[in-house]
Amino acid sequence: MMMPLPQRDFEIDSDSRASAEKYARSAEELLLESSYDDPDFTRQAFLRTISAQAEAKHLDDFNETLQTAAEDFAAFRLNERFPVIKTEEGFVPLSMKSLLDDLSVTKRRSQALRDRQFLDGAVERWADQSDGRFIGTFGQVMESFRSNLAGFLSYRFAGLRFWSNRISNTIVDPDENGTTDIDGPVGSTDGRGLFHVTVTCKATAYRILVSPAYFIDWVYFGSPSTPVSKWLLPGRYVFGTDSIDGSVTNDPLIFRIPDDYTVPLQRF
Numbered sequence: 001m002m003m004p005l006p007q008r009d010f011e012i013d014s015d016s017r018a019s020a021e022k023y024a025r026s027a028e029e030l031l032l033e034s035s036y037d038d039p040d041f042t043r044q045a046f047l048r049t050i051s052a053q054a055e056a057k058h059l060d061d062f063n064e065t066l067q068t069a070a071e072d073f074a075a076f077r078l079n080e081r082f083p084v085i086k087t088e089e090g091f092v093p094l095s096m097k098s099l100l101d102d103l104s105v106t107k108r109r110s111q112a113l114r115d116r117q118f119l120d121g122a123v124e125r126w127a128d129q130s131d132g133r134f135i136g137t138f139g140q141v142m143e144s145f146r147s148n149l150a151g152f153l154s155y156r157f158a159g160l161r162f163w164s165n166r167i168s169n170t171i172v173d174p175d176e177n178g179t180t181d182i183d184g185p186v187g188s189t190d191g192r193g194l195f196h197v198t199v200t201c202k203a204t205a206y207r208i209l210v211s212p213a214y215f216i217d218w219v220y221f222g223s224p225s226t227p228v229s230k231w232l233l234p235g236r237y238v239f240g241t242d243s244i245d246g247s248v249t250n251d252p253l254i255f256r257i258p259d260d261y262t263v264p265l266q267r268f
Helices: 014-033 039-051 060-079 096-102 116-129 138-167
Strands: 082-087 090-093 133-136 195-200 208-212 219-222 228-232 235-241 255-257 262-264
Touching: 014 060, 014 138, 060 082, 060 090, 060 096, 060 116, 060 138, 060 208, 082 116, 082 138, 090 133, 090 138, 096 116, 116 133, 138 235, 138 255, 219 228
Parallel strands: 195 262
Antiparallel strands: 082 090, 082 133, 195 228, 208 219, 208 235, 235 255
């Protein structure tokens, strides 16, 4: 049985929601324009997209992920076979890098993106490896991508405002009295906008991975479990581990930062 998520002490404001929708529309246009046969066109489309976002702060990770997604979508779209994982809110596409890592394939990502025959077989093998893995069409992927991305960015923009409000009320020098607000941006006076997040799971000595919940591109979060703590920018995230059989087993829950500062994984 899944544990209920904690009550939230902040709300997404209308300006943050509107900005998130604007950027999600731009990203959707980029993915619709992405071209397998003309990677230069994809890069130019990407540059046009981020040029419209120049006023936004704390989006370096988003821009990098979006460029990766554009290149990967162009390749997977050719065969209409997208690797997707299932979360509590539906299907989310997987990156080429994460696909290759799961299959323990030494083929370089740049080569895989150009190998149509390899892609078809690789997606099939990946989906057969584990429960919770599926093959989706471009239409199915795009149907959920924009809403998932808008949700992620809503938390990013509103979370940064929340962070900014909290930093003025947070003790940033714990040596004075030995207490700090660990949920808030303690010590983050440089403007990074980070929140302290602690992940717990049922197993010990596991490596924990994390990805934005709109495009699965796993990166290392920390180890060994449990618990594992790290700082994250605001957003909607999924967590997984590669300590069971080498490939990634994901937890189906989506966690919102803020203010899911304690993340109780249920699948492992």
